[in-house]
Amino acid sequence: MRNRLVAILVVMAALTVSGLAIPWGISSATARTQELWFSRYVDAEWFGDLAARAIATGDNSGLVLAMRRYSDLYGDRVIVVDAAGREVANTGVAADDPAVIASLTEARRNRHPRQPPPRLRLQGPSTMLVALPVGSGIRVDGAVLIESSTSAAKQDIRDAFSVIALLSFSAMAVFALVAVMVSRWILGPLWRLSRSLRDLTGSLPKPAAGTAPTAMQRHYRGPPEVRALARSFDTMALAVTESVDAQRQLVADTAHAIRNPLAALAIRLESLERFIPDEGTGAFQRAIYQVDRLAAVLDGLLRLAVAETPTGFAAAHPDADWLSDCGVCPVVTDRVEEWRPAFEAAEMVLDLDLSAAPNSTTVAAPAQALEQILDVLLSNSSRYAGPGAHTRVTVEPVAADVRIAVTDDGAGVAPAELDKLVNRFFRGASATTGGTGLGLPIAVALATRHGGELVIESVEPQGLRVEVRFPGVP
Template sequence: MRRRLLIALTVFAAIAVLAFAVPLSLTVATSRTQQLVLARSGDADRFANLAAAASTAGDSRALSDEVGRYHELYGENVLVVDAKGATTANGGANMEDPGIAAAVAAARRNQRPHAENQLTPWGAPTMLIARPVGTGVQVNGAVVIEASTARARADIAQTWALIVLGGVFAMALFTLLALTLSRWVLRPLAALSHAVADLTATLPKPRAESLAAAHPVSIARHHGGPPEMRAVAESFDTMALAVADSVDAQRQLVADTAHAMRNPLAALMIRLDSLEHAVPANAANTFRSAGAEVERLTALLDGLLALASAETPAAFDAVGLEEVDDHHCDAVQVVADRFDAWSSAYAAAGQELHVSPPIGHADVAISADVLAQILDVPLSNSCRYAGTGAKTVLTVAAEPGWVTLTVHDDGTGVPADEIDRLSTRFFRGSTAVSGGSGLGLPIAAALAQARGGTLTVASAHPHGLAVHVRLPAAESA
């Protein structure tokens, strides 16, 4: 993958350098060509003026002297002819050269000079600059300068060499940056790949049915990419299948254990009930305590099974917590139902249960049965532990995308250092003096989290406890 990334970055860098260097080189060559043409065109115009003056005066000695000095000074050939094509002054020009003859003929016909080709370091050694002598109406001769392009071509070559050196330096800098960038990008990926591979090697192999079920959604098979990414995807697929198998195995183990232990416990309870009439009076309390412990152990097994099901989203349908066609409900209606169901229990405990004024409708993305199961946990805790005379209020509040249900009481509450531990498995607050397995709030929290919500516990002012259940609204889920 690093090689591919380096190749891609290098190609992009080369394109960027060429996109800058090539136009710059062409611009330099064009500018130097125009500079040479303008300079020699000025000289040709000057000689044309001198030739016109010599033709008027009938004396061409001054013109010949000027052409000779120009040839000696610059080493460039100059030819001046009259209206009939006869040589007036010649500074080294070859009259038999076809190029010079063609330039003279074109100038005598007063043709516009053609655009000179752009010079290059490997271009022609000379350039012909021709001008007519006389006005635009009457042509009295022609001037041709055979200009040397050596210096201009050398300047162009020097500038192009600097541009090439700059491009090479830029490419070296871009390559260094590409190496640094590729290392920075790929080092975490390499570490992740090794870590996932090492972790996958320690996991049990996925079952054949798991592989067959996961084949349609395999990341490694349905997404392309370099070999390193495919290797990570394959390791991730294997790890995900192994983790899913482990979760299913854990849930099945809990369910099988609870089921296997429930039958002996039920048989033990039957035997204890059958022995009740034969228990002596002095052992009655011990007998009742044994029966209570058996009932508590049975409730603990049921709670473990419920917690395992709540923490495994794939198991919800299997245990009947979700209806296939009913994934939302009206929270206000569920709260009203729970109020009716718990009012008598609160009255028997010497407490009050109230519902805040309804807000109309508040649809949440959860079934009524699961929401009732979540609310029953804080209601049960409040009824059992808030204390005589406590007042509990059920509240429903809506906000964009969310619905919050609160069970608030003004009872004895829980010490501040125990608030964060109430949703921990098997933890029971110091104020819970009787009953309870410490699994109620963890089960309710797992049910809420599995559906994209949260369950939080907070102290109430001045005393008491508040449980907030925040769930996604049905329209936003």
């Protein structure tokens, strides 16, 4: 790919240099042609004045002397004719040349050349003819013609072309060097990334047979190196996805496998209760508590695995529509009424405020997910806010989102623990009753899975606010 990139950059540089060099060369040739023509045009006017006096007086000695000196100095030949076309003086011009005859005829007709001839070409004529009428006004007494050699002008043009070519090749060499350096700078990280991916994908397990290709594998575009890099990314993505799925499945399978022996253990413990002496009752109750706590942890792990794996939840709940939207107000009202007795038993107050949300407020999340999130938030508030605390549930549409908040004025959480509340198995210092440390991670997984967000904030002067935000549906 580096060669292709360098070739593209060099071709673009060549087009740029050519676009500058070619007009420059044409301009140089045109300027040198005009310089030669104008100089000979001025000389022809001077000879015209001398020829007019010579024709009027019949004495051409001064004219001939000037023409010879001019020929000796510049190497150009001059011819002067009268109005009838008879030769007055000549320093070597071929009078029978058709081009000379035509130019003199045009000049005797009082036709002045208004513009210089086309630019000289290196393979063009070796002479340039400049003819002017002799006389004043409309009176024509004859014509003068200068046959100028173009060899010096052509050499100047050739030298200019050589300089332009040298500068162009030098510029191309610089551009080629810059193109190589730029290609290395651009493609260096890509090469290193490709090598790293190749080494990594070589150590990963191959995708399972029948695995559907990813989007990149279905659209091969670009150079071979980029396509190879895309295939390496696809292989890595598939391997990582399978690894994550296998990990989640392992958690779910392990939880399922442990639940049955754990349930049998709980039954056996309950059957042994009547045989426990009074002095062992405390230890027995602690054992029962630990078994129940372990069962709660396993249930939490299962819910977390389901929440983080859409395919897993679909398999566990084939009848649930987890792609549908839901109305917020009915779901929130139902969960608040369901949890109200628990708050009353905990000597807490639970309020619901739907004044900011129309009854038609809808979010792009299924009712089952919103119910599970609200159960987690209301359960935590009823457990940890403390007796006498006041918990308020609010629904508020903000811009394109719908925000559902559970706010209490209870004991709250230390600022250093706020960011840790969503970590698995983390329980704050104020969490003295029950809990597995998996509730908020489950809520976060459910919110994220459906395009939402869960935010935890402290409330002044005390308390905690947990807000879940879902995209609203118009």
